[in-house]
Amino acid sequence: MAPPTTTNSWQHPSPHLTRVDAFRRQVNRRYGLSLETYHELLRWSVTELEAFCRELWTFCGVVCSAPPERVAGPDDGALDRMWPRPNWFPGARLNFTENMLAAGLAAHPDAVAVSACREGGAAWRHLTWARLRDETARYAAALRSLGVGQGDRVAVVTTNSVEALLVLLACGSVGAIMSSTASDMGAKGILERYLQIRPKVLFVESRVVYNGKTHDHREKLGGVVAQLRKAVAELEVVIDVSGSSWSDGRIKSLDNFLDVRTESLRFAQVPFDHPIYILYSSGTTGPPKCIVHGGGSALLQQKKDFILGFDLGPDSTYYQYTTTGWMMWNYLISALSLGARIVLYDGSPLYPSPDYQVQLLQEQGVTHYGTSPKFLAALKQAGIKNMPPLDSLQMTLSTGAPLSAEIFEWFRSIFPSKVGLVSATGGTDLVAGIIGGSPLLPVHHGELPAPSLGMAVEIWDANGKNIEDTGEKGDLVITKPFFSMPITFWGEGGEEKYRKAYFDTFPGVWHHGDFVRKIVKTQGYEVLGRSDGVLNPGGVRFGAAELYGIVDQFSEVQDCIAVGQRRKLDADEQVLLFLKVKTPPLSDGLRDRIRTTIRKQLSSRHVPAHILEVQDIPYTMNGKRIENLVKDVVCGRTAKVGGTAANPESLEEYEKFVDLPLVQSSAKL
Structure with a gap:
């Protein structure tokens, strides 16, 4: 039995029934071990990294047309170093989109896979798994008709919509690389990104509703398109998913784009590390770095987080408030790979009031909820006027910034006691988590319980000395490779930019840039800000x-x-x-x-x-x-x-x- 939840901590009510505990038991049987705690399992996953990776591949159910020859290459020492990055699961052939759809289609093809709405719960759309497959096939056929294939870049400037999701899934099915930017980003930010990656196709959304008002972005987007056409010879087609009329006759409507011969969905079989999307560094002080993520790499890292850290499964409903410009959008989409239903929300989380976000959790039967400290603080300040019972909600994940003990305690006083709140740190750099929660561990207010399995996390001082067990503050580092290390940074000089970004501070060791400390008594972690701040x-x-x-x-x-x-x-x-x-x-x-x-x-x-x-x-x-x-x-x-x-x-x-x-x-x- 789990220890009782107290005022300053929370414990999963049935840890023995969770997927991570099933994984622990599998490892014990397979290797004749007697691992009893999460920390023992974590230690094994890091010290026996190759065995952990083999077990995870099987446990997470990766769909492939050819199995991997080994865990990592090109040599036997590939897992003993972080730079150069190892080649993960050489010989495997798979498809990102096939993995997104396979579990749901096998388990419940007529169940709802995606629910999407506009601001304030308007215009709900619900797609079953079978319908999601068919719509992805339409988009994929349309991309193929434009000559889009493996390695081509497809860019979007859209809201968090069904259309954006379908573009990603279609890109994955043909082996193309997608990159997304939120519709509210300014022209400068869009151009800083897309002039670097030089897309072949661009999707835009010119009419957007936000904070109760309709915004016409045609002037901004028209300028962006003009500059991209001038500088990017590869750009062939621009598609507006809004259905707006343009004086520029070269901008296609979505209906025109999709007006192609229907064909069954095909999945290009590509290597494990074949790129699926390009994300971007913060870009607050200049042009952002273009971070290339592999399809299999992101897939397996995110499945690990969801299954072993968040206890997500085929009966779960996951809602993460995000825009298409934040890595949490890519993270949200990957929940489909478990056969889980996802909820997409387009608009301001504060309109018509912050209360609606909580009502949405009840109305949609959300089991796993993703949010941010900024929104929780806004909800605290606004006050929840009518707290619903939240019968389905099990876990809430807070990401994007450190979550204070004050917000933890407020959450515990307002939300049902059965609902867990876990803060996690990760990033765009790995499109997944580094330190977060586990159903096998208590959550102490203001703390992150433990590193994710397979993540060799340490805390170093400025001289490269490990100080994690002293309680002192230092830099978060990762000392062994992990799946979703970026493939490269796109563009000229990308490899050197990559090396400098993570391996310059401590040669050969991933320096993440978070300033943290480990709480000796609880073994939890506090994220205190960015190292450069x-x-x-x-x-x-x-x-x-x-x-x-x-x-x-x-x-x-x-x-x-x-x-x-x-x-x-x-x-x-x-x-x-x-x-x-x-x-x-x-x-x-x-x-x-x-x-x-x-x-x-x-x-x-x-x-x-x-x-x-x-x-x-x-x-x-x-x-x-x-x-x-x-x-x-x-x-x-x-x-x-x-x-x-x-x-x-x-x-x-x-x-x-x-x-x-x-x-x-x-x-x-």
Whole structure:
């Protein structure tokens, strides 16, 4: 029996009935072991990586036309190093889309595979597995009629819609490479991406509803198309999925694109590491890096997360609020590979009110829910007026940023006690998770329970020493290869950019860029922010997330951001904490209460030199604070703003803080 859930922790009610426990038992039988705990299974999965990979291939049910010759190549030492990247499962031949559809078609072809709606629950569409297969066949036939084949790039600028899903599945079936961008991205951001990958076909959505209003994007998209046509000779066709009329007669309608001879769905058999999609680094300070992911690589890594970490199965319904510009969209789609139903939502999560997202969980019988700390904070501030029973909901996964203990505790007080909340860290770099939850482990508020199976996670100091068991803060590293390491970075010099991105800090070891610590007592983890955003007053390093967790306790504050300020003549760095308050102006009393709480719950060394009021906090379009750009501005440097900033105009406000007086750090006292 599971230990009872307490006010500051949660435990899965039936861990012995979960898929990960079945996997543990399988490993014990196969290898004559007696692994009893998750941590014992984790240790085995890392030390016996080759055996773990073989077992996972079988347990996850990968569909292939030719089995792999071995786990990794090209030599016997391939799994002993991370760079160059090993060639996973050489000899295997498979198809990404076939794997997306096979389990659902075999288990329940007439059940609903995909439910999709527009903002506020309007215009629901439900596709059975058989209908999803047939629609994918139509899109694949249309792509083939345009000459799209293996290695060709197909790009989309669309909402989170059935059409975007069908483009991805069609690309996978013919062996093409898809890349997606959210419809609300500006022209600069779109061009920064697609000028690099040079697509053969471009899908756009010119009419979009967001926050209760219809937005016509034809002017923006017309400019994008014109520049792409001028620079990308490969671009042959542009298709508008909205059905809008264009003065440009060369832009096809979706109906025109699909007006081809119907044929049965075929699956191009390609190697395990054959590319399926291109994702992008944040691009907040310039053109983003184009991260190429393999179809089999992403498939197996994500199946591992879903089956062994999230306990997702063919009877599950998974809803993740996301746009097509965030890696969580690609992650959401892969739940189809388990035969699970997925829910697609297009629009603002706050319209008509944040409450609707919770109502959607009830109405659609969602069992597994994906969200972000930013939305949970907005839901907390708005208050849930009518909490439904959420009979089906089992697990909630929070990603995108650290989740504070304050939000954990609020969630536990509002949502049914049976529902688990797990925070996870991963990234676009691996289109999956690194540290997250397991049904075999308790979830302590403010902590991430453990690394995912097969992930050789350690915490290193600046000298490359492993400090994970000391409780000290350091850099998250991965010391052994994993499936979804990118294939390459697209474009000239991509291999060297790839090496520098992950293996330059600690040669041969993946440096992920997260600043973390391991809690010795619980063996859980805290993510304290990005390594490049670490605050360092008086030589004392701590993460901005530590301050955010304190500010979350104050209902008067709507949002915040913390950065270090060190100008050319400064002898030390000072910490600036910027607050966006619900009812301006920011009072001295609130400042004092925040300082006192930081000093009491953290230390005097964490107290910011200045607590300042701002009108807005800069974010990426994926809902992440842009701390590095704010830091550039307040340090007097020119901020190089890329195309992914959602509200770049907000940075102008921070220019007035360049000349703040330097306050001696409490860390020196």
